[in-house]
Amino acid sequence: MAGRTEIERALTELLRPEAFRDYGPNGLQVEGRAEVRRIASGVTASLAFIDAAIAAGADTLLVHHGLFWRGQDGRLTGWLRERVRRLLVHDINLFAYHLPLDAEPRLGNNAQLGALLGLEADARFGEQDLGFIGAAGALASVQALAERAAAALGRAPLVVPGDGRPLARIAWCSGGAQGYFEAAIGAGADAFVTGEISEPQAHLARETGVAFLACGHHASERYGVAALGAHLAECFALEHRFVDIDNPA
Numbered sequence: 223m224a225g226r227t228e229i230e231r232a233l234t235e236l237l238r239p240e241a242f243r244d245y246g247p248n249g250l251q252v253e254g255r256a257e258v259r260r261i262a263s264g265v266t267a268s269l270a271f272i273d274a275a276i277a278a279g280a281d282t283l284l285v286h287h288g289l290f291w292r293g294q295d296g297r298l299t300g301w302l303r304e305r306v307r308r309l310l311v312h313d314i315n316l317f318a319y320h321l322p323l324d325a326e327p328r329l330g331n332n333a334q335l336g337a338l339l340g341l342e343a344d345a346r347f348g349e350q351d352l353g354f355i356g357a358a359g360a361l362a363s364v365q366a367l368a369e370r371a372a373a374a375l376g377r378a379p380l381v382v383p384g385d386g387r388p389l390a391r392i393a394w395c396s397g398g399a400q401g402y403f404e405a406a407i408g409a410g411a412d413a414f415v416t417g418e419i420s421e422p423q424a425h426l427a428r429e430t431g432v433a434f435l436a437c438g439h440h441a442s443e444r445y446g447v448a449a450l451g452a453h454l455a456e457c458f459a460l461e462h463r464f465v466d467i468d469n470p471a
């Protein structure tokens with residue numbers, strides 16, 4: 223058992239949310255009970271996740287995608303009311319860390335995705351240094367990289383192959399980081415791995431020769447929050463369980 227404020231302090235120290243410009247508030251988004259025993263981690267604070275976590279007996283939720291985002295009008299109605307109501311009724315804490323969790327160099331989404339693919343970053347790139355880049359090593363072809371991604375993430379990536387050059391440098395950034403493609407090319411990548419693709423990236427891949435692999439937003443962001451939950455469990459002698467709610471996107 224540990225105090226909620228003690229856990230929040232540890233998360234702030236580790237993830238340094240104040241250092242990021244983000245699309246929503248990082249940290250404690252919904253306040254529940256003061257004592258924490260059982261954490262459930264998950265990618266998104268969806269209703270299905272909240273319900274599964276409650277069924278698993280969690281008193282504290284840890285997610286990458288929280289409830290509140292820039293551009294919302296602030297009303298607790300409809301689906302958002304339902305999610306918040308569940309948390310309040312069950313006196314559950316909700317911690318959410320977005321960009322700080324992508325960036326954290328050991329437990330974060332990009333570090334964990336890299337480790338899963340067998341890549342180690344030796345440099346960072348892009349806005350707020352969120353992009354990771356490193357030597358391709360054994361993943362010297364787009365096919366080898368795509369096969370590794372498919373095996374590691376359990377789904378085949380969407381691949382725009384580029385010009386077929388041997389891969390020396392691979393860049394990656396989890397989730398919806400298709401907007402980082404040009405920065406990855408600028409940083410010297412021969413291939414870029416992220417979660418999603420939008421229309422312009424297919425043309426950029428063809429015209430620059432740099433391969434683009436979209437591996438799934440959800441699939442590429444499962445690992446940071448699970449690693450962070452396990453880390454907290456170890457530090458504070460808590461129970462922890464990662465709850466995966468499948469998402470085709």
Ligand SMILES: [Zn+2]
Pocket residue numbers: 286287396397398439443
């Ligand atoms: Zn995301």
